[in-house]
Amino acid sequence: MRYEGDIYRPPSEAYSYLLQVTVGCSHNKCTFCSMYKNKRFHIRKMEDILEDLEMARKAYRRVDRIFLCDGDALCLANYKLLTILEKIRELFPECERVSSYARGSDINRKTEDELKELKAAGLSMVYVGAESGSDEVLRRIKKGSTSAEITAAVQKVERCGIAASVTFISGIGGQELTVEHAVKTGQMIREMEASYVAILTFMPRPGAPMCEAIANGDLVIPSPIEAIEEIKMILENTRGLKKTCVFRSNHASNYLNLKGNLPEDLDRLIEMCDYGLSHQEMLKSEMLRML
Numbered sequence: 001m002r003y004e005g006d007i008y009r010p011p012s013e014a015y016s017y018l019l020q021v022t023v024g025c026s027h028n029k030c031t032f033c034s035m036y037k038n039k040r041f042h043i044r045k046m047e048d049i050l051e052d053l054e055m056a057r058k059a060y061r062r063v064d065r066i067f068l069c070d071g072d073a074l075c076l077a078n079y080k081l082l083t084i085l086e087k088i089r090e091l092f093p094e095c096e097r098v099s100s101y102a103r104g105s106d107i108n109r110k111t112e113d114e115l116k117e118l119k120a121a122g123l124s125m126v127y128v129g130a131e132s133g134s135d136e137v138l139r140r141i142k143k144g145s146t147s148a149e150i151t152a153a154v155q156k157v158e159r160c161g162i163a164a165s166v167t168f169i170s171g172i173g174g175q176e177l178t179v180e181h182a183v184k185t186g187q188m189i190r191e192m193e194a195s196y197v198a199i200l201t202f203m204p205r206p207g208a209p210m211c212e213a214i215a216n217g218d219l220v221i222p223s224p225i226e227a228i229e230e231i232k233m234i235l236e237n238t239r240g241l242k243k244t245c246v247f248r249s250n251h252a253s254n255y256l257n258l259k260g261n262l263p264e265d266l267d268r269l270i271e272m273c274d275y276g277l278s279h280q281e282m283l284k285s286e287m288l289r290m291l
């Protein structure tokens, strides 16, 4: 109920109660991200977090979903997360889903038993920003993790019963790395077997360090057509994926809306990319795109 600074959440948490457990991001170095650059990372006092939950209970008659903010709430020690989850269960028995952002390193730091404890206490989904399957792209954007580390983290939470919703960003490698980014991202989607995968399209955020590279010409953002070709190439490289995954590329930043399940809808999604490439008039105009 009380928030420090700007609050961000995944689009699918639009109707969730947002509980701030940390302020900022413990990494805070990604060059494309400006979300928490003006926040000094810290963990909120447990008494304040629990008090917020009491206040929310008084304010809202029904709370179906709760999202733990800010950038990587899963960095908290398990005993703290368990205290929060137990309080949620006590105060909001109707709550069907508790979720948070998580970095690959947050997940990998926890044992499988700890992750299973979190699942049993009510954590049902984590949102992981993978951004790219290419280690070169990840190095350039200062993600702080390799694709193998993120893949291992996603596989680990899924094994423990927590659904992973993984986001990639089309265009994040610029024109220079588009093929490398697309091929490796498709391969990573195939290997990690997440429950949900989303592909956004890169838009520079004011205040993000990457804006400087764009301004001085070191990074050239792919055109709308190149962005769709890149997404098509990502999809083509998921061929061979065995576990069903909900695929979405229908974010406000995308030029073309794609929605389906992989691998079942793979050919249809590729055909939709081809249709968009040959009917450019149906692509979202630059004015209507947003993050």
Ligand code: SF4
Pocket (backbone or CB within 6 Å): 025, 026, 027, 028, 029, 030, 033, 034, 035, 036, 071, 072, 103, 129, 143
């Ligand atoms: S993208 Fe995620 S991990 Fe990177 S700085 Fe932003 S919030 Fe932190």
